[in-house]
Amino acid sequence: MVNKADSSNRRLNAYDFYELGMGEPFPISAVHGTGTGDLLDALVASFPKSEEPEEDESVKIAIVGKPNVGKSSLLNQLLGEERSIVSPIPGTTRDAIDTKIDYEGLDVTLIDTAGIRRRGRIDPGVEKYSVLRSLRAIERADVALLVVDATTGLTAQDAHIAGFILESWKSAVVIVNKWDVVVKDTYTMTNFTHHIREELNFMDYVPVLFISAKTGLRVEQVLPMALRVQEERLVHLSTSQLNIVLQNAQDKHPAPAHAGRQLKIYYGTQVRNNPPTFLLYANEPKLSHFTYMRFLENELRKVYPYLGTPIRFVVRPRH
Ligand SMILES: Nc1nc2c(ncn2[C@@H]2O[C@H](COP(=O)(O)OP(=O)(O)OP(=O)(O)O)[C@@H](O)[C@H]2O)c(=O)[nH]1
Ligand SMILES: [Mg+2]
Numbered sequence: 001m002v003n004k005a006d007s008s009n010r011r012l013n014a015y016d017f018y019e020l021g022m023g024e025p026f027p028i029s030a031v032h033g034t035g036t037g038d039l040l041d042a043l044v045a046s047f048p049k050s051e052e053p054e055e056d057e058s059v060k061i062a063i064v065g066k067p068n069v070g071k072s073s074l075l076n077q078l079l080g081e082e083r084s085i086v087s088p089i090p091g092t093t094r095d096a097i098d099t100k101i102d103y104e105g106l107d108v109t110l111i112d113t114a115g116i117r118r119r120g121r122i123d124p125g126v127e128k129y130s131v132l133r134s135l136r137a138i139e140r141a142d143v144a145l146l147v148v149d150a151t152t153g154l155t156a157q158d159a160h161i162a163g164f165i166l167e168s169w170k171s172a173v174v175i176v177n178k179w180d181v182v183v184k185d186t187y188t189m190t191n192f193t194h195h196i197r198e199e200l201n202f203m204d205y206v207p208v209l210f211i212s213a214k215t216g217l218r219v220e221q222v223l224p225m226a227l228r229v230q231e232e233r234l235v236h237l238s239t240s241q242l243n244i245v246l247q248n249a250q251d252k253h254p255a256p257a258h259a260g261r262q263l264k265i266y267y268g269t270q271v272r273n274n275p276p277t278f279l280l281y282a283n284e285p286k287l288s289h290f291t292y293m294r295f296l297e298n299e300l301r302k303v304y305p306y307l308g309t310p311i312r313f314v315v316r317p318r319h
Contacts, residue, residue, distance in 0.1 A: 058100060058107035061226050062141035064134055064165075066157050067114070069149045070177040073213035075099065075112045078222060096137045103223055113137040138164060142233065142274075143171045143226045143308070150178045150192070150210070154199045162200050169275050171229045171309040172206045175222065180212035205301060206308050229308030235276060237304060239269045242278065249299040255292045263287035265296075266318055276311045281318035288315045 063071045079099060097112045113134040138144050144165045148158045165172045174196055182188060193208055200206065207225055211218045246265055255263035261284060268280040278300075282288060293313055300311065 056109065058109045059143070059227065059230050060109045060111060060141040061223075061230075062096075062111040062113060062137040062144045063147060064113050064138060064144050064161055065147035065175075066149070066155070066161075069147045070213045071147050072112055074145070074147060074175065074177065074211070074219070074222070075110055077213050077216055077219045078110060096133050103227070106227065108223070108227075111137045111141060135164060138168050138170055141170055143173065143230050145173050145175050145222065145226060146206075147175045147177050148196075150176045150182045153192075154196050159199050162203055162206075166203055166310055169310050169312065171233055171275070172203065173222070173225050173229055173308055174200070174206050174208045176208060176210045177213050179210045179217060180215045203310075205306060205310075225308075232306050232309040233274045233276070235304065235306065236273055237270050237276065237278075237300075239267075241303065242268050242270060242300075245300050245303050246280070246296070249296055252299075253295060255287065255289075258287060258289075261287060263289075263292065265315075268313075271314075275309055276306060278311065278313050280313055280315045282315050283317070285315040285317055288313075 063075055065071055075097075079101065096114070099110045099112070101108050101110060146158065146162055146165065148154055162172065162174075176192060176196075189210055192210070196208055197204055207229065209218060209221055209225060211222065213219065246268055250265060264283045266281045266283070268278050271277055271279045280288075293315075296313065297311060300306075
């Protein structure tokens, strides 16, 4: 770190410090703040990447969704007591609240979060902070309960949160709340499910529950479903099972050729779980286009559904 690098002249000279042989010099000014961002980036990049699980071994379930959809009401129903503040003013819960419970002998942490506002509509200050807390809650969780409001239908903002859950490789259950106020006929639930499947077509493996956090309707199904989805993260598929799927899929529908070249997957193996991650060896990984990988994923899910859980393919070359 080369301090007091205030003028552009000094900034240039700072590079003389390369000669010290102590690695890259960072010209900064502690007074003016110049260069400190780069220094921080480099510092953070040098931290060891810890994959170690938190000491807390409990199953972590985050309750996420837009403001006012009923996240805190759901938490209260799950706990059977008024633990977090329920109010009709959007954005009441500013911080994530962790509640540890013992569910039939299993340690579970429920994380109630502040609502996630759509990007660009976040007020500065506290609102922004609470959004970051929500996204962090998803990162800390194993399973996210995505609570949506039945009275408004699924919005772009809900889909955005779902996208974030998927990007973080977390499992999800969609909870359609306030089902008590919906005027229903025989088809309402089917139509609503269809609507969700369409809007969240990148996540068609998620289970959907229709509940009322107010009346308690089907709330008793929420935790069993969340825990079932969590177990799917730990499923291990044998190499032989996986290769049968890969072979059959390619026989049924070979990868389309691009400029005369065609992806050929030779074999695969599950290298990780939580979530299930498959290493596939192929002739040319760069030929693995999204649509074909999606097809393979769907074929795999026909054999093992991985309810509510994303699965990951990593394609490597084998010459
Ligand atoms: N009719 C009906 N109203 C509900 C239901 N669940 C919640 N509400 C109402 O919706 C409003 C918001 O509920 P909260 O539980 O505070 O919502 P939240 O998602 O935690 O809101 P923020 O923390 O502010 O993001 C309150 O007026 C609740 O009474 C439900 O199932 N049915
Ligand atoms: Mg709340």
